[in-house]
Amino acid sequence: MAEHETVGELLARRGITRRALLKYTAYLASVMALAPSASKVMAQALSETRRQSVIWLSFQECTGCTESLTRSFSPTLEDLIFDLISLDYHETLQAVSGAAAEEARLAAMEENKGKYVVVVDGSVSTKDGGVYSTNAGKTNLEVLKETAADALAVISVGTCAAFGGIPHANPNPTGAVAVSDIIKDKPIINIPGCPPIAEAIAGTVGYLVTFGSIPELDDKGRPKSFFGDSIHDRCYRRPFYDRGLFAKSFDDEGARKGWCLYEVGCKGPVTYNACATLKWNGGVSFPIQSGHGCLGCSEPNFWDKGSFYRALPADTGVNGGVVAGAAVAGAAVGAASAWMARRRKERAIEEAKS
Amino acid sequence: MTLLDFARGIGMEIALSIFALGVLWRLFSLLLLPWSKERSVKRADAPSSLVAGTQGFFRHMWPAQTSASMFVTINGYVFHIGLAIVVFGFAQHILFIKGLFGLTWPGIPSTFINIVAVITLASLVAALVRRISNPVTRLLSGFNDYFSWTVTALPVLTGLLAVGHYIEPYETILALHILSVELLLIWFPFGKLMHAFLVFLTRSETGIFYSRRGVDI
Numbered sequence: 001m002a003e004h005e006t007v008g009e010l011l012a013r014r015g016i017t018r019r020a021l022l023k024y025t026a027y028l029a030s031v032m033a034l035a036p037s038a039s040k041v042m043a044q045a046l047s048e049t050r051r052q053s054v055i056w057l058s059f060q061e062c063t064g065c066t067e068s069l070t071r072s073f074s075p076t077l078e079d080l081i082f083d084l085i086s087l088d089y090h091e092t093l094q095a096v097s098g099a100a101a102e103e104a105r106l107a108a109m110e111e112n113k114g115k116y117v118v119v120v121d122g123s124v125s126t127k128d129g130g131v132y133s134t135n136a137g138k139t140n141l142e143v144l145k146e147t148a149a150d151a152l153a154v155i156s157v158g159t160c161a162a163f164g165g166i167p168h169a170n171p172n173p174t175g176a177v178a179v180s181d182i183i184k185d186k187p188i189i190n191i192p193g194c195p196p197i198a199e200a201i202a203g204t205v206g207y208l209v210t211f212g213s214i215p216e217l218d219d220k221g222r223p224k225s226f227f228g229d230s231i232h233d234r235c236y237r238r239p240f241y242d243r244g245l246f247a248k249s250f251d252d253e254g255a256r257k258g259w260c261l262y263e264v265g266c267k268g269p270v271t272y273n274a275c276a277t278l279k280w281n282g283g284v285s286f287p288i289q290s291g292h293g294c295l296g297c298s299e300p301n302f303w304d305k306g307s308f309y310r311a312l313p314a315d316t317g318v319n320g321g322v323v324a325g326a327a328v329a330g331a332a333v334g335a336a337s338a339w340m341a342r343r344r345k346e347r348a349i350e351e352a353k354s
Numbered sequence: 355m356t357l358l359d360f361a362r363g364i365g366m367e368i369a370l371s372i373f374a375l376g377v378l379w380r381l382f383s384l385l386l387l388p389w390s391k392e393r394s395v396k397r398a399d400a401p402s403s404l405v406a407g408t409q410g411f412f413r414h415m416w417p418a419q420t421s422a423s424m425f426v427t428i429n430g431y432v433f434h435i436g437l438a439i440v441v442f443g444f445a446q447h448i449l450f451i452k453g454l455f456g457l458t459w460p461g462i463p464s465t466f467i468n469i470v471a472v473i474t475l476a477s478l479v480a481a482l483v484r485r486i487s488n489p490v491t492r493l494l495s496g497f498n499d500y501f502s503w504t505v506t507a508l509p510v511l512t513g514l515l516a517v518g519h520y521i522e523p524y525e526t527i528l529a530l531h532i533l534s535v536e537l538l539l540i541w542f543p544f545g546k547l548m549h550a551f552l553v554f555l556t557r558s559e560t561g562i563f564y565s566r567r568g569v570d571i
Contacts (some may be wrong), residue, residue, distance in 0.1 A: 100509075141382075227370055233519075242464065243463065263449060270528070300356070301355075312528075313364050314362075314452065315366045315454060316359065318366050318370060322367055325376050326375040330377065331382045333379045333383075336379060337383040339386070341388065
């Protein structure tokens with residue numbers, strides 16, 4: 001590949017036509033709810049710009065986020081994202097290893113100072129200086145601070161990077177935190193999910209590359225185009241919810257008829273993601289369509305919000321012992337106050353007699 | 355911790371604990387008080403205390419023969435029955451009770467619940483308007499009355515807003531709805547809402563008192 005090759009030149013060299021690029025940008029524009037004219041602007045901008053340098057850091061994670069993007073139903077339009085970016089460092093995907101890999105990261109940082117994008121998947125260990133997750137002799141904490149210092153923006157891919165995720169769950173032995181808890185001086189885009197939807201990753205990176213700016217985000221730093229609606233609002237089973245038709249268990253008549261999974265713990269009403277619209281595996285299905293309630297994996301602390309199978313209106317674990325103790329204490333205080341009243345009355349009678 | 359996490363977790367635990375403590379405190383302190391000795395002579399034809407108490411309780415459920423009392427009684431029935439239907443008939447509320455006590459029963463269709471909730475809220479507003487517009491009830495009303503009304507009406511209002519998704523994000527209005535219920539639970543033992551328990555005692559006791567003296571009620 002030529003050193004300063006534009007995306008357009010690269011695509012032409014690989015035999016990808018302008019029509020294919022337009023199709024891709026139209027797809028990106030539509031999933032992000034951009035104006036129809038945006039697809040042409042995106043295609044034009046992409047074909048004329050150099051590929052965006054991306055440094056992908058993998059911390060305390062399971063590689064599911066990378067798998068989501070790379071192992072999706074292939075060949076897909078999402079694959080094209082790798083033609084739009086120059087993936088200068090990705091421990092899972094890069095061929096080199098050891099010192100050469102680290103040199104590639106430092107070289108990309110030096111060459112694209114202030115212009116490269118850092119993608120992080122995985123949470124950051126902070127306990128005991130972050131020694132519970134290291135790579136090439138450096139803690140994730142050190143690498144993140146070092147790499148983000150001269151970055152254009154940071155994209156936290158997956159719930160672990162965005163909100164701490166499973167490593168952050170109680171008892172959080174490694175002191176895992178989100179990227180946004182460490183990096184405070186750079187724009188951060190959160191694309192949560194366990195894993196996130198491939199289109200959400202590709203669309204956000206595509207937007208950033210095309211427009212050089214951050215898409216509109218919600219209060220949790222998520223692109224509104226993918227996280228603007230709750231699963232519940234877009235769920236095809238919503239009419240059953242409105243009619244009060246619920247599956248009571250995973251093998252009852254309601255479940256077989258495809259009724260709402262609210263009573264078996266679906267967290268769709270309080271979960272914001274695009275699963276119900278974009279779906280998975282090339283739009284084939286998503287968890288609710290497969291018969292399982294939403295776990296709420298794109299929300300902070302989803303692992304610590306009580307059982308996945310506990311209905312949303314139910315409490316998340318009221319300690320019956322505390323309530324019973326309060327009841328006993330109330331009875332004791334009541335009995336004591338009545339006893340004191342009796343004593344006062346007896347004393348008054350005795351005083352009246354004497 | 356989000357507002358919803360707090361409401362569903364520690365907030366609910368605190369509210370239920372205060373509710374249990376307060377209710378048992380008031381009931382024990384009242385029921386274990388020394389009873390005043392009845393010094394009047396019981397009328398010869400007066401029924402037993404059990405019968406007189408039962409009669410007195412049920413007699414008070416019937417409206418008096420004035421139009422004003424008729425409105426108060428009927429309107430009172432409307433919002434009390436409405437509250438009972440909404441609290442114990444809505445599928446989501448049954449799930450809440452099941453989570454706490456393990457008890458469950460079939461729910462009522464949500465469309466019917468919504469209609470009942472709107473009628474209940476309207477009835478509660480009518481009760482408040484009547485209380486304020488009537489010079490006698492206005493004079494007799496204080497903070498306890500108005501606050502008890504507020505903590506009763508708020509869960510109905512926030513519940514309707516949550517079900518209809520009138521306020522976004524949904525988790526915020528859901529959290530506010532649960533918090534409003536927790537406020538009701540906390541206030542319940544210490545305000546006039548305690549009548550839900552004491553009404554059986556007070557009306558029966560009044561029935562016995564009047565019966566002993568031959569007062570027709």
